[in-house]
Amino acid sequence: MEESGFKERLRIYIQTYVDRITPHMKKRWLITSILLFFFFQRVISLKGYYVIAYCLSIYILNLFLRFLTPIMSDMEDEESDNPVLPMRESNEFKPFLRKLNEFSFWKNTFIGTVISVYCTFIESLDIEVFWPVLVVYFIILFVATMRRQIAHMYKHGYIPFDFGKTTYQSGKLRGRED
Template sequence: MMDGSDLSSENNRKGIISQAWTRLSQVYQGTLDQWTPHMKSRWVGSAVLLAIFMLRIFTKQGWYIVTYALGIYHLNLFIAFLTPKIDPAMDFDVFWPILVMYFITLLCITMKRQIKHMLKYRYLPFTHSKPKYKTVDSTVTVN
């Protein structure tokens, strides 16, 4: 038979974790509530953190993927900010040329370095104008 103490200790552990998570959420929300009125300080702090991050990127010559993902995340937040709050069940038309330009822009930004590398080392991914080598016949007979 199962001992009742195992079940109660598991419930107690879940209760402690739940209470800790709730308390952490309350402290976090309290901190956010305290900083909400200080709009200029938040903008200055954000600008300083962004400048430090950009300085690190330029000095260390790295973190490009993280920066790219962060940029897309901020673009997504900006688009969500501009999007009106309407019923999501209603289907509304998307202006497709903006999506096409967005895709082309992201593609150009992403592929810029790869294309420069391909041009530098004369790597052509297509068969157009590649040199063609003649094969040597290995069945040469000697008299």
């Protein structure tokens, strides 16, 4: 009985902390970037744990692709040529909804990085590999998947980022005089 009370208090504490950090996007990403830098600096200085770095890189690439993809996208069925987003002005406006929202992207990246840093302290996880092969393979995988993602974005006419988009000020409506 005492264990469930502890779990509930821990869950409430974690949720309170998550609620506090949610609106601070730049600070969250800055801390995660510093942690990633620390992790890769540790991998370079130890001259090992390349497999862990490779796994973390693939994991973050997968999260990034889910972050760039609309929720209703069907990238696997590109040959069917059925557009997901509206292609004509007569279609109803549908906002860009991601498969993975920014907060979940950050949270999963942060947790993955923390686990990876922890793994660098476990000597049995330092598997001998020829690291240049992993780097070349990751670059090929990154270029191939991003080329496919950018082609999909271009084909369906969506931009998943806010920069370059038209913004409107609240309280000012076009064609209306107060």
